[in-house]
Amino acid sequence: MQKEEFSRICRDLSSGSNHALSGVLLPAVKEHLALHNKKKLPVIWLETNDSGDNNIAFMNTTYPYLDRVFTEMIDLLYSNTFMAAQGRNALNILEQIPGIYKGKFTLVVEGAVPVKDNGVYNIIARTETRFITALEAVTRLGGLAEYVVAVGTCASFGGPSAARPNLTGSAGVRDVLEREVINVSGCPVNPDWFVGTLAHLLMYGRPDLDRSGRPTLFYGFTVHRHCQRRSYFDNKDFAMKLGDIECMFSLGCMGPRTGADCPYRQWINHVSWPVKANTPCIGCTNEDFPDGSSPFFTPMPEKSQDQGGGKNVSGQRGD
Amino acid sequence: MGKQRIMFSPVTRLSGLLSVDVTVENGRVTEANAGGTMFRGFEWIMRDRHVTDAVYMTQRICGICSMAHGAAASYLLDELYDNELAENAQYLRNIMFAADFLQNHIRHFYFFSLPDFVKMPEHPPFHGQNLIDARLNPEDNRRLAGHYFEAVKAAQESHQILALFGGKAPHQHSFVHGGVAAAPTADKVEQALALIGNISEFVKGRMVPDTEMIARVYSDYFRIGITPRQFLSFGLFRFGAKNEKFLWRSGVLVDSQLYPPRLELISEDITSSWFDKTGAVEIKPDPLKLGAYTWVKSVRYAGRYFQVGPLARMIINGFYKGGTATMDRIYARTMETLLLTELAREWLKNLKPGPPPIYQKSTPVKKEVTAVTDAMRGALLHAALIEDEKVVRYNIITPTVWNFSPKDGHGGRGPLESALVGTGIPNQDMLFTILGRTIRSFDPCISCATHLLDRKGSVKAETVF
Numbered sequence: 001m002q003k004e005e006f007s008r009i010c011r012d013l014s015s016g017s018n019h020a021l022s023g024v025l026l027p028a029v030k031e032h033l034a035l036h037n038k039k040k041l042p043v044i045w046l047e048t049n050d051s052g053d054n055n056i057a058f059m060n061t062t063y064p065y066l067d068r069v070f071t072e073m074i075d076l077l078y079s080n081t082f083m084a085a086q087g088r089n090a091l092n093i094l095e096q097i098p099g100i101y102k103g104k105f106t107l108v109v110e111g112a113v114p115v116k117d118n119g120v121y122n123i124i125a126r127t128e129t130r131f132i133t134a135l136e137a138v139t140r141l142g143g144l145a146e147y148v149v150a151v152g153t154c155a156s157f158g159g160p161s162a163a164r165p166n167l168t169g170s171a172g173v174r175d176v177l178e179r180e181v182i183n184v185s186g187c188p189v190n191p192d193w194f195v196g197t198l199a200h201l202l203m204y205g206r207p208d209l210d211r212s213g214r215p216t217l218f219y220g221f222t223v224h225r226h227c228q229r230r231s232y233f234d235n236k237d238f239a240m241k242l243g244d245i246e247c248m249f250s251l252g253c254m255g256p257r258t259g260a261d262c263p264y265r266q267w268i269n270h271v272s273w274p275v276k277a278n279t280p281c282i283g284c285t286n287e288d289f290p291d292g293s294s295p296f297f298t299p300m301p302e303k304s305q306d307q308g309g310g311k312n313v314s315g316q317r318g319d
Numbered sequence: 320m321g322k323q324r325i326m327f328s329p330v331t332r333l334s335g336l337l338s339v340d341v342t343v344e345n346g347r348v349t350e351a352n353a354g355g356t357m358f359r360g361f362e363w364i365m366r367d368r369h370v371t372d373a374v375y376m377t378q379r380i381c382g383i384c385s386m387a388h389g390a391a392a393s394y395l396l397d398e399l400y401d402n403e404l405a406e407n408a409q410y411l412r413n414i415m416f417a418a419d420f421l422q423n424h425i426r427h428f429y430f431f432s433l434p435d436f437v438k439m440p441e442h443p444p445f446h447g448q449n450l451i452d453a454r455l456n457p458e459d460n461r462r463l464a465g466h467y468f469e470a471v472k473a474a475q476e477s478h479q480i481l482a483l484f485g486g487k488a489p490h491q492h493s494f495v496h497g498g499v500a501a502a503p504t505a506d507k508v509e510q511a512l513a514l515i516g517n518i519s520e521f522v523k524g525r526m527v528p529d530t531e532m533i534a535r536v537y538s539d540y541f542r543i544g545i546t547p548r549q550f551l552s553f554g555l556f557r558f559g560a561k562n563e564k565f566l567w568r569s570g571v572l573v574d575s576q577l578y579p580p581r582l583e584l585i586s587e588d589i590t591s592s593w594f595d596k597t598g599a600v601e602i603k604p605d606p607l608k609l610g611a612y613t614w615v616k617s618v619r620y621a622g623r624y625f626q627v628g629p630l631a632r633m634i635i636n637g638f639y640k641g642g643t644a645t646m647d648r649i650y651a652r653t654m655e656t657l658l659l660t661e662l663a664r665e666w667l668k669n670l671k672p673g674p675p676p677i678y679q680k681s682t683p684v685k686k687e688v689t690a691v692t693d694a695m696r697g698a699l700l701h702a703a704l705i706e707d708e709k710v711v712r713y714n715i716i717t718p719t720v721w722n723f724s725p726k727d728g729h730g731g732r733g734p735l736e737s738a739l740v741g742t743g744i745p746n747q748d749m750l751f752t753i754l755g756r757t758i759r760s761f762d763p764c765i766s767c768a769t770h771l772l773d774r775k776g777s778v779k780a781e782t783v784f
Contacts, residue, residue, distance in 0.1 A: 047335075047336065048357075049357055049358075049359055050382075050766070051379050051380055051381050051382040051385070051489075051766045052334040052335060052381065052382035052383055052764075052766045053379070053381075053382025053383075053385065053489040053490060054382065055382065056382040056383050056422075056426075056478075056489050057382075057489065059426065059430075059471070059474060059475065060475050060478050060488070061475075062475060065471050065472060065475065066471045066475075067467075067468040067471050070442075070443070070444065071442070074443075075442075075443040076443045076444040077443050077444075077446075079331075079444050080329055080331050080332075080333075080336065081331070081332065081333075081334075081430075082332070082430065082444040083331050083332070083443075083444045083445070083446075083447075084331075084332075084434040084439050084444065084445040084446070084447070084448035084450075085331065085446070085447035085448060085449060086327075086329070086330060086331045086332070086449075086751050086755050087326075087327045087328060087329070087330070087750075087751040087755075088326075088328075088751075089447050089449050089751065090329055090331050090447070091328065091329065092447075093446070093447055114358075117606055117607075120606040120607070121357070121358045121359075121604075121606060122336070122356070122357045122358070123336065123338070123356035123357070124329065124336055124356075125328045125329040125336075125338065126326050126328040126338040126340075126354070126356070127326055127328070128324065128325075128326050131356075160359075160364065160376070160379040161359050163364045164364070164367075165363055165364070165366075167358075167359075167360040167363055167604060168358060168359060168360065168604075170359070187379065187490060188382060188489055188490065241677075241679065242495065242497075242500040242675070242677055242679065243500050243502075243674070243675035243677045267482050267486065267487035267488065268475070268478050268479045268481070268482035268483075268487065268488055269475065269479050269482075271479055271482055271483050271510075272482050272483055272484075272485075272486050272487070272501075273486050273487060274486040274487060274492040275486075276486060276501075277484065277485055277486030277487075277491075277492050277493040277500060277501040278493065278500040278501055278502070278675055279486060279492040279493055279495070279500050282375060284490075290375075290376065290379070294368055294369065294372050294376075295368070295369035295371070295372055296369075296371075296372050296375055297369070297371055297372075298369070
């Protein structure tokens with residue numbers, strides 16, 4: 001399968017029952033691996049300052065389900081959430097892997113990285129004599145990895161962990177490393193965006209990225225562009241309250257400046273998404289989430305500009 | 320064997336980051352300091368925000384129990400705005416809440432706890448398992464390890480029920496103040512019933528017998544990891560127009576007596592936590608504080624520590640008559656999972672297909688509200704003080720704070736630390752295996768636990784019980 005075809009499949013086969021995307025994708029990945037004699041993608045996953053929602057989102061992947069991701073796509077070498085090893089045995093793995101897989105592994109970071117006070121607000125492990133901060137681990141492993149993937153909005157841009165007043169000086173991984181970071185944002189990430197990015201890395205290497213460093217495959221168009229309620233917006237027919245069927249721009253919807261394919265991909269085996277549940281999109285994939293989206297139920301022009309945390313407001317392709 | 324200090328770090332297979340500093344003397348644990356090593360300061364993040372943002376914002380505290388924070392914040396706002404809840408709203412809310420419980424309990428048992436008892440296949444992420452004390456025969460072991468992979472789908476289907484009505488998961492959207500924004504249409508109810516059927520089959524056919532087998536083969540864990548018999552629950556599953564009825568009762572169980580919880584008796588202590596209050600009006604983080612070892616604070620009720628979680632709920636409600644050890648906690652969680660599959664099905668059948676059951680009032684009738692519920696791991700409290708609908712102060716006490724309380728000013732131990740101290744370690748290679756089982760039996764969530772709170776009050780036990 002050529003890269004263009006892969007991209008087309010990711011875009012086109014994102015809805016419908018029994019989700020066709022992965023049904024097509026997995027055999028293709030297998031075939032590709034057999035053909036090119038590649039191994040699975042070696043992955044080191046560091047959890048830093050976040051809520052752990054992205055590893056839960058990852059567990060929700062369907063077609064491929066989690067077990068097939070583990071057995072057919074990636075070798076998850078270190079993960080605080082999943083690994084059977086514990087204590088010193090787990091730490092030994094973390095210390096040894098980079099040497100063995102130098103330049104070959106993908107570093108996945110889940111969570112923002114606190115930089116204030118040398119990063120003491122997030123310690124990924126301790127020994128009898130010292131703390132290993134997230135800042136130290138991300139910096140060291142980030143320098144040795146083939147790819148660095150920031151999963152979720154905290155890891156990508158700081159997210160809720162860096163929301164004002166940001167006591168811990170939390171920052172996105174790209175602000176800590178002097179190298180390219182692939183941002184797979186979302187609060188949490190949609191598992192398709194993440195598993196799809198891993199599949200792309202495995203088969204074709206780096207995907208095309210937008211200005212925020214995100215795969216255009218998934219973030220290239222605004223929620224607004226593909227929203228099922230777009231016709232209401234165009235007719236200036238707005239919802240008065242939650243539960244109404246009209247456009248929720250009036251209730252704070254961030255769809256017009258949020259890049260994500262939620263309207264047609266949807267969530268958890270592709271059954272629904274916030275607008276379908278009669279609630280506004282809160283722009284959780286954005287660089288300035290959550291401060292730039294709040295108050296969540298206030299229309300975009302009236303949201304509190306002065307509380308936006310001073311971060312860039314991302315612009316997306318499309319209208 | 321003399322005195323030895325061993326750093327159990329990282330304690331993997333849980334939510335968040337945990338290290339436990341263990342002292343072993345003559346084959347027995349004599350001290351354990353459990354350290355939550357991440358801090359975000361969510362109560363500070365909540366300040367100055369519009370109070371109706373609380374449901375979506377506080378869900379970001381925790382990925383594995385987001386619905387619990389969403390529920391607590393919704394109950395809080397219901398009282399603040401004096402909302403009236405429709406019966407359909409309560410059924411729908413409880414179905415969504417139960418779906419997140421099912422997700423949590425299934426994932427905890429299979430992804431986090433099972434590798435403590437079952438030899439997993441030798442490929443990532445199970446490499447280096449080092450399970451010293453594996454006791455299942457090869458055939459049973461193979462079968463239970465296989466159920467790990469069946470659990471993948473059952474847990475995903477649990478979240479699918481939540482997303483059917485909530486739009487997504489974690490961090491659902493429709494369970495907000497005033498009710499539920501999504502409509503319980505007949506097609507969604509039918510889909511949810513089909514999903515709960517699958518989950519129920521899994522729980523009955525796999526999780527319950529698997530738990531029973533592990534409880535039988537590792538029956539010594541009914542005598543390991545024992546805690547004092549002091550339990551607390553804020554109650555679970557609300558009904559009534561004002562959220563005034565509970566399905567499962569609240570209670571404080573101490574000295575074999577059950578009391579209704581009185582929130583004014585909750586107090587905190589920061590002796591062992593990385594916080595400072597000297598000279599300051601309010602607590603502030605102090606990561607270099609000497610003698611401190613965790614971001615978790617000590618929280619007590621009437622001056623005593625209380626264990627929270629499924630075991631507390633099952634005992635307080637009279638569903639479980641067992642003890643307070645590691646295997647009791649595991650057993651009670653599975654028991655609760657089974658009850659929840661039955662309740663969710665019943666509630667789905669009681670739902671009347673119709674329009675979105677939501678009516679939000681827009682003017683607050685109060686300035687200060689405290690809302691409580693039980694979450695997956697136990698008692699959860701949200702409290703807000705507002706001014707012009709903006710948050711002045713937002714306090715959160717999560718279940719893991721109760722269970723993972725560090726030592727207070729008098730050296731008293733919280734439930735986890737008291738469960739670890741006294742544990743026999745026949746040989747040092749077994750330390751992680753043995754203690755890991757007990758630590759995970761509490762289903763720790765450190766991303767939840769490490770928050771600022773500032774509740775005043777210090778009440779002596781004698782005055783209450």
